[in-house]
Amino acid sequence: MIPVLPEFDPPTRVLKRAQYEAFAFELLDGDVRVRNESYTDPDVHEYRVRIQDGVPESCSCPADASGNGPCKHRVAVAIRPRILELAVKMRVVADGGSTSCGDDDTADLPCECEQLSEALPCWNCIDAGRRKLSE
Structure with missing residues (x-):
């Protein structure tokens, strides 16, 4: 089981989309830019997922703002432990620490x-x- 996933309790539909859609990830000072390459115009489907205390806390997408649970972008980051680990390490370094x-x-x-x-x-x-x- 992925450590962060129980906190989210995403609907099955969101979890499946987070698993099979073609996401590209880019680290941004401890946050993660998630780009959905499944669309013909992926530039329009690019959002910033804010990582706080090792958890994808929020996303800049409209679905996350609706408040109906975590969006597929946050879940996509949550189910990829290596992405979370790197984002946490990057935040420590960006905040002046070292790791x-x-x-x-x-x-x-x-x-x-x-x-x-x-x-x-x-x-x-x-x-x-x-x-x-x-x-």
């Missing part, structure tokens, strides 16, 4: 390992020294 993969304060960041077997952790954790590849 590296081995810091204790990054140990609780979302990780793809939760979705993999113990024998095959994600590359990010192996690279950071948090996990070892089983032989």
